[in-house]
Amino acid sequence: MTLSPGFDVVHELTVSSDGAQVFEHGWQSFSPTSVYPLGTRPHRPTSERNRMLNYRQSSQPGPDGYFSEGVLSVADGAGSVHVVAAADPFTTGVRVQAAVSGSSVVIGADGPVRVTVVPGDDVQAALRSWAVSAASGAGLAAPKPAPTAWCSWYEYWGDVRREDIVENLEAMRTLDLPVDVVQIDDGYSAEIGDWLIPSDGFADLRGLVETIRGEGRRAGIWLAPFFAGARSRLAAEHPDWLLRHPHGGPLHAGHNWNQDLYSVDLSHPAAAEWIRTVFSTFAEWGIDYFKIDFIAAGAIPGSRASGADPVTAYRDGLRLIRDAVGPSAHILGCGAPVLPSVGLVDSIRVSADTGHSFAPEDGDMCSPSQAAAMLSAHGRQFMNGVFFANDPDCLIVGAKVENREAWATHVEQVGGAVVSSDRLLGLDDWGLATTRRLLTR
Template sequence: MPEVRLRHAPAGPVLESEALRLAVRLDEGIFSLTRADSRDEVIRNAWTGVALADGVSLASRGAGFDVERVEPVEDAHGRGRALTLHRRTAAGEPHLALTLTLYEEQPFAVLQSRLANTTGRPLRVQAFHVLQAGPLPHAQAGDWRFYKHGWQSFSPTITVSADDDDIPPFPPIVDPATRPQGQGLISDLVAALAEPASGQTITAGFVSAADQFSQVWLDREDAALTAASYADGVELAAAAELSSERVAVDITSNPMSALLRYGDALAREMGAVSWAHIVTGWCSWYHYFGQVSEDDILANLERLVELRDGLPLEYVQVDDGFQAGIGDWLTANEKFPHGMAWLAGRIHERGFKAGLWLAPFLAGARSRLFADHPDWVVRDEAGGPVVAIQNWEQLCYALDCTRPEVIDWLEHVFRTVTDDWGYDYVKIDFIYAAAVEGVRRDAGATRAQAYRRGLEAIRRAVGGRFVLGCGAPIGPSIGLVNGMRIGPDVAPFWHPQARLGRRISLSLPAAANALRSAITRFWRHNRLWLNDPDCLLLRDSETALTP
């Protein structure tokens, strides 16, 4: 039976599993990670740190570590041993600790930082730099390939050379505003760094994601890697504690297996929910777009009945175009004169399950929702409403999901849609809106926590029905959606129509962009949820696609 062993070297404790060796140099406040079958340090001169909102930063490197405790652990990843170190603290400083865990039957290490406010006054915590390491072996950054993972459904996920310029976010909502200074590459939630000549791969990915957004940075000038967990400046009261998310570090010669292993670990820790089978259906969007009508749905419903033997679909989904306004989901417009409950009944009568699209975290500037409840939206520092997107020929604002009345409203909307109207499936779109930066009623909530509160309200309301996330931040969605859009909209053309430059336009609707994300985000499927690569377009007209 494999075990995790602890031994004491002159410089400090050494923790060893079947796969990894973790060596600490207490007086320097650093540690290294090495494959157990090698003497070469892959992660070396590593340390932990925290950035406070007032600009003060604390780091273990240079300050030194002391051993706080060593203890056996048993969690979602199995049994192992955890070593907790604390930074040697000067008078008046808060207490920073780092827990490093190795497992008996997992080849990765898991790291988590913790800050205890021992200063006697409140502190605002901006970010944990859970892992900072460098320089990496093979000093030339151009020798490495970097797997860059996007923040939300539409954000590009792509592998680039480590000496490439980073891909700029477009539009701004595709990436959080949290971006470190300096030259390098930024990946959200997880990154993999591979050296093709040797096959050496470092995969660093956060296996918890419910409370804080996270990123992995590669600083190409210093050949250094940082795994950051964002506390968003929340206040930490005197004597209170705050922990980072947990990051797994996997050192392997097989990057594909490392991504699959990471997906399994993330799913275990976050309690992922998938679905028993691959769902199939017809969606109104790519033919009718926002002009869809009740008559269009009924006509296609009859055609689907005729084709059922050769095309046995499960769902008929009404997409954008039924609602009176963005936010006014319970009022159908004049194109749906019989209402949405009546239409769900017709879909069921023809032997299909009914699906409905909503963008629940948006309030359009022209909506009745915003007119009646302008205080429900996230505000900027000047007090103005935060724009989540400009679409539907109007500004659309982000709902503040830390407000109890917003949570009550969300539950009412989705209970009406599912319990009263009878819809079996909901597609929730542009839901990154709940995670925009801004001022919320609960100043102690991070962006990730605010977003997840809204998503939890929807899940409570719909129960065990199928929920498809779209335009969704990846990490905090896990465990609450059954399916997830994994790329930009598909389109009846290969490349984006807007002339914005190839790298800027990777998030725009285009068949090539959708296909790229289906490939680069393969490892999520049937681990975190069912991957949704977007619709398959079957047509011989109104298309610019060529073989």
């Protein structure tokens, strides 16, 4: 195998036939990230829809060889781990590739990198050493711990109603559960992009926020700020705010919620003012926890009003959101370009969505399932408490959840965010005891 066009050789090494491993890092939260025994084929998208929503749209890794976003490492099987990382891993989108031929590994990159050789054979320890050094070099403050939370998604999905939130809010009090944040997930808005227009089940969203805060809890909310659905008022009334093809016309950014999706160009002054208004309005209502989802849409290639490259535009968009909500609010990035989010979010999803079933239905390790969520959370464990608080996705331990004991153990072992997402009054004794134990810090 040879390197792809545009990749220059940056490092070469010889590996042992036994024990050699390669760490491949995915672009965004949902992109598979794992360590592979040398010669094992890495995970790749099984459909174009999955590639559009869950992988880096501008990357085209083949089925053979290894292709990594920002950082790649090779344990040579002879006592060293070779870490090859972008010289500026947070503000650039450098890709690293490894071509294997017998015992020879040639590593290439499409931008400036630094190579570090760490003694030992522990890939996670070598990557953590790199992460600590990278964070120090960027002058990053230690990340804040994530608050405990309850999220509506895995019980109610997009059909959630105000009554469901209130029932669980009251259950937290009667069950004496130490939940800091009550987070309203997808389903409260009329459409994807129309965040301040309520759905039928949330006529008085501001009043619900006041009810949550009146119980002594913090209020949280879900948004996909870089997305506009084709059915949204935003897309219909402001097509000039959407990311464009170089030759003109809105750039298709994926398909979900049974509609086409477009990326909002937050470098457009009017779009920037609009998103500032959305977030500042929620902040004024008393919301101080923001789960911002599918935000890789802000870093796809396209023609932007500012002319900025995708990573710069993405980071500028996150700064805009931070400025609107203030420094004390907690921002959870989800579906997020992982390394470009460092320093701009407080916690980050480090994996695909979990699920009530163990294996992904389509066999793609970016798709909702416990197996996919465990895979990438293990791969990114070295980041926890260094770049941000790792979010392994929600704690779901109801009786209907397959493999619930192992999933609860996984959430606990990650040691980052703990967010319950069951109907609390529906938990059996084991589920309630486990939820209480993991929420208690």
